[in-house]
Amino acid sequence: MRHPTPALLLLGLPLFAAEPAKLTDGFQSAELPELVITATRSESDPKKIPAQVRTLDSTQMLERQIRTLPEALREIPGVNVQKTSNGQGSPFIRGFTGFRNLALIDGIRFNNSIFREGPNQYWNTIDALAIDHMELVPGQGSVLYGSDGIGGTLNMLTKSSGFQNEQEGFFFHGLSSWRGSTAEESNVLRQEVQFGQGQRWGLHLGASLKYFGDVHAAGIGDQPSTGYDEWAYDARLDIALNDHWTLTGVHQQVRQNDVWRTHATVRGISWQGTTIGTDLKRAYDQERTLSYLRLVGEDLEGIIDSASLTISLQSMDEIEHRIRRVADNRQNYSQTEVKTLGLDLQLQSQTALGKLTYGIDYYRDWVNSGSQRYRLNGTFNRNEIQGPVGDDAGYDLFGAYLLDEIDLNDRVHVFLGGRYTYAAAEVGRYDNSTTPQRYDSLRDNWQNFSATGRLMIDLDDKDRFRLFLGVSQGFRSPNLSDLSRLDIARTGELELPSPGLKPEEFINYEVGLKADTEHFTGSLSYFYTNINEMIVRRATGAFVGPNRVVEKKNGGDGFIHGIELVGDYRITPNWTIFGHVTWTEGQVDQFVGNTNQMRAEPATRVVPLMWRGGIRWQTVDNRWWAELVALGQSDMDRLNTNDRRDTDRIPSNGNPGFTWLTARGGWQVTQNFGVTLALENLLDDEIRYAGSGSNEAGFGAVLGMTVRW
DSSP states (O other): OOOGGGTTTTTTOOSSSSHHHHTTTTOGGGGGGGGGGGGTSSSSGGGGGGSOEEEEEEHHHHHHHSSSSSHHHHTTTTTTEEEETTTEEEEEETTTTTTGGGETTTTTTTTOTTOOSOOSGGGGGGGGGHHHEEEEEOOOOTTTTOOTTEEEEEEEEEEOOGGGSSSSSEEEEEEEEEEEEETEEEEEEEEEEEEEEEETTTEEEEEEEEEEEOOETTEEETTTTTOOOEEEEEEEEEEEEESSSSEEEHHHHHHHEEEOHHHHHHTTTOTTOOOOOOOOOEEEEEEEEEEEEHHHHHHSSSSSOOOEEEEEEEEEEEEEEOOOOOGGOOOEEEEEEEEEEEEEEOOOOEEEEEEEEEEEEEEEEEEEEEEEOOOOOOOEEESOSSSSOOOOEEEEEEEEEEEEEEESSSEEHHHHEEEEEEEEEEEEEEEEEEEETSSSEEEEEEEEEEEEEEEEEEOOOTSEEEEEEEEEEEEOOOHHHHHHHOOOOOEEEEOOOSSSOOOOEEEEEEEEEEEEOEEEEEEEEEEEEEEEEEEEEEEEEEETTTEEEEEEEEEEEEEOOOOOOOOEEEEESEEEEEEEEEEEEEEEEEEOTTTSOEEEEEOTOOOSEEEEEEEEEOOSSEEEEEEEEEEEEOBBBBOOHHHHHHHHHHHHBBBOOEEEEEEEEEOOOSEEEEEEEEOOOTOOOOOOOTTTTSSOOOSSEEEEEEEEO
């Protein structure tokens, strides 16, 4: 078993799997660790966690030859990966997407205040090849990590040197890998090295180079301008200061070039009756960085058993080049820069009242956003008041939390917690056409207290069957995108700034069963998420050119509920069958036309039925393996009014269901060299994930090679 690195403990990091991988994902149990962190922010026995926890590690990602971070999630129960374009992906988790799902990198908030409504591209700016483990906790609420974690919280643990698993003395390891795909004519290269002195210090260095060509889709052929380039690198230094304290320093950077939002341009291809955009070009250059220092102490003497202090600095730079149709005679360059300072202090104490995990966290965004207009001949026209969001803006998010884990006896485990949150926004100037000077400023703040209570009951004395249930409050404070966005929303919509908004509030109810026997592992759960004062768009009745003007208002009450069934059965040491089925449905109040009247409509882009099933064979030593996997969705035909207007992405009758069938396998040729081969979309089916702007690749081969030393 791999031992956890002290620098990673207590930080909400996905060190260990919630369920044995030999069953949930068809891998031998020795390949996955045995504990989880994210669901409780502390090292916990997964058998005692009263929640669903979905895990994915680097071995599984390597075998599946995943292309991007969002696509890595597509085989996880209850997740639908919407892709506005091939270079932009946003998962729907239990019916929510965009800023209603929370992403963490090594326990640090990745979400910032410019994340926008609906699907966005930001999760795709995380290099999946730098990730060692991912852990998804659906419906967790806001107690542990604050605003945004409504549909789910995804925590990504990046790769390290593993110096504490090494013997004393100098060590040096490396990895070189290549992935090639025929359906998109792509090449992906990854290089890693780890070296240091065992038990004392270690350094990890990694770099990725990616080239993605245009995607060849079944039925429509090559999709123009769906390819793009990307480079990334990551570095991590761990130093054991003494037997109790570890210092960690990390820096990572990702750059993507010329990522088109193709469906909004004349290069889009009509599919199942979708319309084609009118822009001549709409493309993004994106760059992000994360740097942090973390000090962790363990087995401390006194009332505090362990402590962690993290200081982080992130940056995000987004440049959009948009050339409107020729009749408008102009092109725009807009740029948004975000810098985020983060502070996180977490403590743990074992007391007579249970194991307490408590602390404070604070994040501060500085945002600059501008736009320049040029004539098509290249001559300068004018500077706009703002870019996609308000200019000279700031956002503060402070939280204090406490979670108490109580073992009432050997079979009953209780989790109680609460968080206080203070959020504040300030915008130096935003475009407000209702005032004579056409610009205005704003300041606003919000407070919230969220609580959670969960219970786990062991139903037998052999820890095979368990019942869990829980109630968790969640909230999302209005961010800068809600308050000050001036940008295209759905097809034919222009969103204006909307000051004066209130926080959204949610309550998630969940009940389920877990089973873990010699041959079978599975779970069955039902969830119900109550929605109150969701921020939704309302038409104002005005038009700017061909675009309907919309603003945001509170008022979207409703619910989303669903059932998740996951089960894997190990027939023999060599053969495993696995699968899951999820059903999700919901409705949310929407504004009728440009009035304040509301009516209940289906929740946007929710796919009712999703499934995955397959069979896996592998040798006892795991040198050879092969599996056949089917992944599918039902029709997404319960459309609301806004879905029907999004004609560039959603056909008039909704997205048709599909079945994605793939055969893949691998051979560890030597101890240091391995190959994988996948034949994807064997049925050459026409596939478009619900709400996406382009189709998935048709039949193609994906070849991977890995060299370790």
